[in-house]
Amino acid sequence: MRISMTVNGQDVEADVEPRTLLVHFLRDHLGLTGTHWGCDTSNCGTCVVAIDGEPVKSCTTLAAMTAGHDVRTVEGLEQDGVLDPVQEGFMQCHGLQCGFCTPGMMITARALLDRDPDPDEATIRKAISGQICRCTGYTTIVRSVRWAAEHTDQDAHSSQNARATS
């Protein structure tokens, strides 16, 4: 079947089988391999992308279900060569080791900060509770998200989002 959607601000059109999962569509059809696939049971969250701004597990979503929607992957976080404060925060606070869980974590963190610019530790831990990290023990991930909260220029960020979605 023919589907079209927006991925990281670009219009995409493709022929897919109805059973194609969004995670495979992104990785195998579009070559956006930042979105990872870490389980078969919808637990690990390393496949999380934003659909219309909401974090969603792309292994539990059919590509066809996102037709007509706005999809954002980790590759779309950086804008014009400038890292998103979330990406900068993970770097500054050592929020990653192997990096496998990182794309999903960062998409969830960005979605959290877009609706709650100043989340406390408990809120951050709850927001990432659908995502597993085997390396960090989570403390530095929480610190990274707090760093991003403290370094996000809300005005600049919302105008950037407005540009990206217009």
Ligand code: FES
């Ligand atoms: S790949 Fe594990 S939740 Fe999607």
Ligand code: FES
């Ligand atoms: S950094 Fe390795 S799984 Fe999170």
